[in-house]
Amino acid sequence: xxxxxASKGHGRRSRLRLLLQAGAVSLVALLLALLVMxxxxxxxxxxxxxxxxxxxxxxxxxxxxxxLWPRAETWPAExxxxxxxxxxxxxxxxxxxxxxxxxxxxxxxxxAEAPRLVASARRHAGEVVFLxxxxxxxxxxxxxxxxxxxxxxxxxxxxxSSTYENYGLTGIPETYYLDARGRxxxxxxxxxxxxxxxxxxxxxxxxx
Numbered sequence: 522x523x524x525x526x527a528s529k530g531h532g533r534r535s536r537l538r539l540l541l542q543a544g545a546v547s548l549v550a551l552l553l554a555l556l557v558m559x560x561x562x563x564x565x566x567x568x569x570x571x572x573x574x575x576x577x578x579x580x581x582x583x584x585x586x587x588x589l590w591p592r593a594e595t596w597p598a599e600x601x602x603x604x605x606x607x608x609x610x611x612x613x614x615x616x617x618x619x620x621x622x623x624x625x626x627x628x629x630x631x632x633a634e635a636p637r638l639v640a641s642a643r644r645h646a647g648e649v650v651f652l653x654x655x656x657x658x659x660x661x662x663x664x665x666x667x668x669x670x671x672x673x674x675x676x677x678x679x680x681x682s683s684t685y686e687n688y689g690l691t692g693i694p695e696t697y698y699l700d701a702r703g704r705x706x707x708x709x710x711x712x713x714x715x716x717x718x719x720x721x722x723x724x725x726x727x728x729x
Contacts, residue, residue: 523633551689566689569710574653576726578704581697582687585610589655590667590701595674609652609677611703617723619650619699620718623690625658626666631694635670641718642674650724652677656685657694698722701729 572579587608593601603613611619622638624631644653653676655663660678667676679685688697691710698707698721706728707721 527533556609566686569705570687570689571587571685573705573708578700578706581611581699581703581705582684583611583703584654584677584684584687586654586679586684589652589660589663589670589678590676592673593675595642596650597647597709600650604675607650611699613654614650615703616701617648617650618701618722618724618726618729619652619703621652621654621697621699623654623656623685623688623695623697624661625656625693626662626725627658628665632666632670634694634712635666635672637713637715637718639670639673641715641722645722650674650727654679654684656690696721700725703729 558579569579569582584607588604591604597617600614600617603609609678611621620638620641622634624635638653642649645651651674653667653672653674655676658678659711663676663678688695694712696709696713696718697705698709700706706724709717709721713721
């Protein structure tokens, strides 16, 4: 007999329908999970800032980002191997106080504070790790910025928004000061003055 029985065709269509329904349910579940994760990240950032203000010294959110600017002459020699894979994880910098500066090439206050950061990195070379995090920027513009100011420490690039949200940034520049255990001991919003920069570093060293 030519053709397949109607019952057999119906069974195949039923299985296909079930597979499609299962796929749709899985997709919805995945989207919901992503939404929950995004919501938690947005809530985690402001919570981090609140904890720092309260003096609780929370652990800094870790990140693993591609290296934008590999100059590491002011870094401790033993940490320079962290650049070998072209990425930097905050966890790799444990054991030293860290200054994490969020910036972008189009940011006017970032331009004003850049020479201060370079001078301070030189002053604390081998003792304090300076790390720039470029956000919301074009890579070529960011490299030109770093070259213009002869930046003597490493910068990484966050091409998304996860790091921005995890740290509760409300704008740039913002600077976080971490002790040797990776805890945030101070946080500065906006252009940092020389005195504020040195005070934040002193706090990070004292807490290490």
